[in-house]
Amino acid sequence: MAGDSKTTTQAVERAITDLGGLKGGPIDRHEHEPTLTERRIDAMMMLMRAKPRAFWGSDENRRTIESLTPEFYEGSGYYERWVTAMRSLMIEKGILDSGDIDAKLAEVRARFPSNAGADGDKS
Amino acid sequence: MPHDGHDHDHATTFQPDIKEPSEEWEFLEIALRELLIDKGVVSAREIADTVEAWENKTPEAGAQIIAKAWTDADFKSRLLANGNSTVAELGIVFEGTQLVVVENTADLHHMVVCTLCSCYPRPILGMPPLWYKSKSYRARTVREPRAVLAEFGTDIPTSTEVRVLDSTADIRYLVIPRRPDGTDGMSVEALAALVTRDSMIGTATALQPDGGRTAA
Structure with a gap:
């Protein structure tokens, strides 16, 4: 293949998710009961991936998580990454429209004016 | 107001x-x-x-499988040969990914990680604990498994080989912990109560009947 030599030199670069063998600090072993929001994100992901819908597979899911920016990956929670990946995949697969999502998001933010505070005012 | x-x-x-x-x-x-x-x-x-x-999916399903394997050698052989079809015998649906079951012995201790993300045998253990998804666990487990085990309070003798299994999008692992001593004649139900989630991930050993940990 044309890209072989290039591939060889790039092989040493790690994907943002490829953590195996790196150094790390102590493991935080606190137990955490998933919140309703987290459980709903989880449930939606399972429903999208499972039959009969099977809109995307776990490999596509992983590719989407891996293509998040390193800054976002580092600074976000687990289900924050999931819901962000789900948004991308839903647009990519033509399930939801990007404009519809933005409009709905604005409507949702407006429901929680005291909470949306600084973040909500930016958009 | x-x-x-x-x-x-x-x-x-x-x-x-x-x-x-x-x-x-x-x-x-x-x-x-x-x-x-x-x-x-x-x-x-x-x-x-x-x-x-x-x-409703909790590690109790996994504990049932382990207790059955501890008490039924034929079931254990089938489980080690084919995880998916054998857990189906207990009415547990495990589809979409391959379930590979491994057994801990005096000579060999397995522990499971997913270095790339959070692949986990969810149908039998439920949603993974936060630490399983943490960057430190994913990074360090393949580098210094014994140090990680020590953080979990699990000391594996140096004479026991520690083998780390890295999950993939297609393969999930279940560890059969060593059956604790002094449990002869216990019911499957009582044995299942000794099987903790962490013992099926391999970061711990099973509980002893007195509530302590089994020597690894």
Whole structure:
């Protein structure tokens, strides 16, 4: 293949998710009961991936998580990454429209004016 | 603030038990869910049922499998040969990924990680614990498994080989911990109570009947 030599030199670069063998600090072993929001994100992901819908597979899911920016990956929670990946995949697969999502998001933010505070005012 | 013809202070009389969403990703969850329902892609009922179904998937299913394997050598052989079809004998549906079952012995201790993400045998252990998904666990387990085990309070003798299994999108692992001594004649049900989630991930050993940990 044309890209072989290039591939060889790039092989040493790690994907943002490829953590195996790196150094790390102590493991935080606190137990955490998933919140309703987290459980709903989880449930939606399972429903999208499972039959009969099977809109995307776990490999596509992983590719989407891996293509998040390193800054976002580092600074976000687990289900924050999931819901962000789900948004991308839903647009990519033509399930939801990007404009519809933005409009709905604005409507949702407006429901929680005291909470949306600084973040909500930016958009 | 007065309303509804009476006068009281909401700040002290009503305490919301669920925190209202305040972060962008929480708003995004609501937005995607409502759009999916509006467009008829999924129903609200289906999402609620799926949430409940996952709440009901716990490590108890895994513990049942282990206790059965401890007491039935033929079942254990089948389990080690083919995880998916053998857990189906107990009515447990494990589909979509391959379930590989490994056995801990005096000579060999297995522990499971997913260095790339959070692959986990969810149908039999439920949703993975936070630490399993943490960067430190994913990074360090393949580098210094004994140090990680020590953090979990699990000391494996140096004469025992420690083997780390890295999950993939296609393969999930279940560890059969060593059966504790002094459990001869115990019922399958009583044995299952000794099988903890962590012992099936391999970060711990099974409990002893007196509540302590089994020597690794």
